[in-house]
Amino acid sequence: METVKAIGDVLGQLGVDLRAHAGGDLNSRSPIDGGILASLRADTAQETTDKIGQAHAAFLQWRNLPAPRRGELVRLFGEELRMHKEALGRLVTLETGKILQEGLGEVQEMIDICDFAVGLSRQLYGLTIASERPGHRMMETWHPLGVTGVISAFNFPVAVWSWNAALAFVCGDSVVWKPSEKTPLTAIAVQALFERAAARFGNDAPPGLSALIIGGREAGEALVDDRRVPLVSATGSTRMGRAVAERCARRMARSLLELGGNNAMIVAPSADLELATRAIVFSAVGTAGQRCTTLRRLFVHDSVADSLLARLKKIYETLPVGNPLEQGTLVGPLIDEAAYSAMQDALEQARAEGGRVHGGSRAQVAGCKGGHYVAPALAEMPEQTAVMHHETFAPILYIARYQSLEQAIAWNNAVPQGLSSSIFTTDIREAEMFMSASGSDCGIANVNIGPSGAEIGGAFGGEKETGGGRESGSDAWKAYMRRATNTVNYSQALPLAQGISFEI
Ligand code: UN1
16 A cells, blocks of 8 residues: 555654554554554553653753753753654645645754744743732742643644743753554654754753653543542543533543534625635535534625535535545545544535535545545535534535524524634624624634634633643643742832731
């Protein structure tokens, strides 16, 4: 099989040695053709707890290094990524099935967050606060937190880890990573690149600063339940996130959650339909509909619906579905058989709810027999029906017509998830209304771009069942640190706050 032949080369270019992980029954399977890329061994419970212990010891040392010096390690890691962008991007494609352009984009996203984190290492600012007492000063200091646990999903197998890890390292934390069992190889490769950067950095990088746990659910649970891990950042399904949140809450640990999205776009009467069409297609079929930011619900004003639909149908009919390694392919495979079945079930439900479905059936791709390829689906719905309240991780775009902006915003907000959203309009009132307090209730609300493909500079995450966490840019770093409020008395008196008199 093509993928099985390709994997050796790519791992060689990345300098990955699988021996430490080899010899188990955990298969990394390429969604491109079903080829088994490697059979790996899961870490034992003892190995997992040892790695967490080592990460904790590493933290105790790492936290004392000045933050700009910690940033230097992230800078070196970013250099490794730059040097290996092509090979790592190809590995992402081999293991996730996303097209090569998107595999490379994922590695670029890692490079970007490294650059951001290096700058941040000199900007971990705290406030100074006016004290109500004479001769006193108040301030906030941000300190390293501890071991950051990262649980990542198959669809962004390395970028989402890097959002967490790059910030955690400059914040003075160590990181223990439990990747999706569907994508262990990309994680092993990234860990190898990190170790190379750490070796270049020298003895100031303690062993175990970044650890990788290969395994399934039990490995994740061990991480979530370990008292030495004060923060667990988890990306994946709402079901998984709820379990993580509950277990963390039981031991009063922090959880940072980035869970399901069910993202909508509103296309208003004044929209530039040409731009909207391009944004819709990228957001709805990119990564074969398997981004948490994928566009799933499209609300089109009645007056432009026929025109927009005609454009979309035409493009959907000829979308290049195929081998993601080949140039020209825009839609690669779904991750596995279960994803294919979930898509068919959702389309069935859409039909039962009065939807008219175009596309959605299995596509045959030469040389890729073991893969699950589909023609992306458009589902014209009579209104926002029950199926549209669920996130199905597949390229299904539900379309409903609206009459008033209030109705479209209400539909946008009516689902349990609250990650990303967007509006296409050239009417400034509509744009501002959409971004206002009574507009979109999502963590991301865009104007004249689609809901997916965010830059790393903004805080990334969403509300409601999306979990409330914010990762990546802006001030997301604060989640990886603990805040101390310091009050300093430089006077010779001891005035009490709130004017309390307490004479002894
Ligand atoms: C995800 O799907 O979990 O905004 C992350 C985007 C990407 C990240 C997606 N930058 O679509």
